[in-house]
Amino acid sequence: xxxxxxxxxxxxxxxxxxxxxxxxxxxxxxxxxxxxxxxxxxxxxxxxxxxxxxxxxxxxxxxxxxxxxxxxxxxxxxxxxxxxxx
Numbered sequence: 001x002x003x004x005x006x007x008x009x010x011x012x013x014x015x016x017x018x019x020x021x022x023x024x025x026x027x028x029x030x031x032x033x034x035x036x037x038x039x040x041x042x043x044x045x046x047x048x049x050x051x052x053x054x055x056x057x058x059x060x061x062x063x064x065x066x067x068x069x070x071x072x073x074x075x076x077x078x079x080x081x082x083x084x085x086x
Contacts, residue, residue, distance in 0.1 A: 006027070011029060011030045011031050012027060012028065012029050012030075013027070013028045014026070014027045014028070015028075017076050017077060017078055018076070018077035019037075019041075019045070019075070019076055019077070020045065020047065020074070020075070021077070022045050024041060026076065034058075035085055036058075036067070037071055042071055047071045047074060048072065049069045049070065050069065050070060050071075050072055051068060051069055052067065052068055052069060052070055055067060055068045
């Protein structure tokens with residue numbers, strides 16, 4: 001997703017929010033069925049990971065990739081209110 005896509009798509013919002021008190025750039029897509037977090041962010045901030053029972057095949061306009069791991073219970077904080085995510 002490009003910055004131009006975010007500006008021209010009403011279903012997408014981007015901003016800086018806290019994940020475990022760490023600032024992160026987050027893209028919210030109201031039409032998305034899943035949430036994703038980058039491997040570098042997980043590693044840099046020592047977030048826990050678990051292996052998916054069934055890997056996800058993800059198809060995007062930029063190509064195809066497979067997700068084999070997830071980070072459970074990563075809360076996103078918006079205006080001081082934690083929102084759980086999985």
